[in-house]
Amino acid sequence: MAVQQNKMSKQKIRQRKGANRYQGIQTSPCPSCGAARLTHRVCPKCGHYGDRQVISITAE
Numbered sequence: 001m002a003v004q005q006n007k008m009s010k011q012k013i014r015q016r017k018g019a020n021r022y023q024g025i026q027t028s029p030c031p032s033c034g035a036a037r038l039t040h041r042v043c044p045k046c047g048h049y050g051d052r053q054v055i056s057i058t059a060e
């Protein structure tokens with residue numbers, strides 16, 4: 001019967017399980033234009049962050 005040499009800490013177990021839970025970068029739809037954007041970032045399509053215009057995007 002195999003016997004473990006050292007008890008693995010909760011932190012070590014959670015680090016391993018957390019890496020298995022990773023699902024890639026998270027995106028959410030922009031509330032003003034609906035385009036997918038990174039969470040807690042300015043929308044690259046319309047330049048909104050929350051409900052205010054932060055940067056101006058010039059149309060091509």
Ligand SMILES: [Zn+2]
Pocket residue numbers: 030031032033034035043044045046047048
């Ligand atoms: Zn947007």
